Amino acid sequence: MNNKNSDYIPAFHFHWLTPWYDRFMDGCYPETRFKRSLIEQARLQPGQRVLDLGCGSATLTLMLKQAQPAAEVHGLDVDAKMLDLARRKARQAGADIILDLGTATRLPYGDNRFDRVFASLMLHHLKREDKRLALSEAWRVLKPGGELHVVDFGAPEGRGAYLVSLLIRWFEEIDDAIAGLLPRFTAEAGFEAVQETARYRTMSGTLRSYRARKPETRAEFSGLILNVRRWD
Numbered sequence: 001m002n003n004k005n006s007d008y009i010p011a012f013h014f015h016w017l018t019p020w021y022d023r024f025m026d027g028c029y030p031e032t033r034f035k036r037s038l039i040e041q042a043r044l045q046p047g048q049r050v051l052d053l054g055c056g057s058a059t060l061t062l063m064l065k066q067a068q069p070a071a072e073v074h075g076l077d078v079d080a081k082m083l084d085l086a087r088r089k090a091r092q093a094g095a096d097i098i099l100d101l102g103t104a105t106r107l108p109y110g111d112n113r114f115d116r117v118f119a120s121l122m123l124h125h126l127k128r129e130d131k132r133l134a135l136s137e138a139w140r141v142l143k144p145g146g147e148l149h150v151v152d153f154g155a156p157e158g159r160g161a162y163l164v165s166l167l168i169r170w171f172e173e174i175d176d177a178i179a180g181l182l183p184r185f186t187a188e189a190g191f192e193a194v195q196e197t198a199r200y201r202t203m204s205g206t207l208r209s210y211r212a213r214k215p216e217t218r219a220e221f222s223g224l225i226l227n228v229r230r231w232d
């Protein structure tokens with residue numbers, strides 16, 4: 001089955017490439033580096049509840065559990081085949097993580113449940129409207145003061161990355177990410193203190209990570225929502 005037959009875009013665009021996902025990520029991307037620094041910026045604490053959106057084969061999910069064994073770590077993905085891979089890896093690692101089948105645009109969790117939500121290379125799989133929906137869902141399931149940590153394609157840095165971006169924008173739903181719109185959509189979903197934290201050059205362009213926070217209280221003045229608080 002290829003992506004034309006599904007209502008989502010699989011990890012490497014075609015289902016038949018899924019078994020090679022980990023090997024390719026490991027060999028061709030600075031995967032450990034950008035996932036580790038995403039975890040570091042989240043400062044996980046014991047007892048926190050953490051969600052990895054579009055967890056794929058659960059590489060980040062497992063790293064989250066390893067970084068903070070006393071956290072309750074969930075991974076969610078829409079692709080049952082990917083989740084099979086993830087479950088196998090979790091079993092082999094003897095890791096106590098919870099893997100859920102579902103879509104980021106309609107999360108199967110109640111309001112204000114999570115302290116941290118992560119999205120690694122997931123948002124560029126969603127159409128613009130679904131990106132906005134997924135960010136609103138992340139906002140809904142986060143507790144007030146909870147944090148969102150994202151790494152995804154961003155505005156290309158340098159001529160090489162720009163040229164690659166002209167090619168890859170034909171694939172998946174990557175246009176908004178390359179145009180640098182993900183932080184803006186995040187703020188528009190109600191998050192405050194949206195801040196870029198790192199950039200990575202890869203063979204398929206520039207990855208950018210950022211963080212954002214759900215306000216402790218939603219400050220509304222005459223219909224305007226303020227998103228101006230900064231990180232301490």
Ligand SMILES: C[S@@+](CC[C@H](N)C(=O)[O-])C[C@H]1O[C@@H](n2cnc3c(N)ncnc32)[C@H](O)[C@@H]1O
Nearest residue numbers: 008011054055056077078079103104120121125
């Ligand atoms: C490029 S992979 C990234 C996987 C993992 N987060 C990582 O960093 O290696 C994108 C993942 O998003 C998942 N995905 C696509 N659409 C989704 C949706 N609507 N809800 C949840 N997951 C989705 C795909 O199944 C795939 O596993």
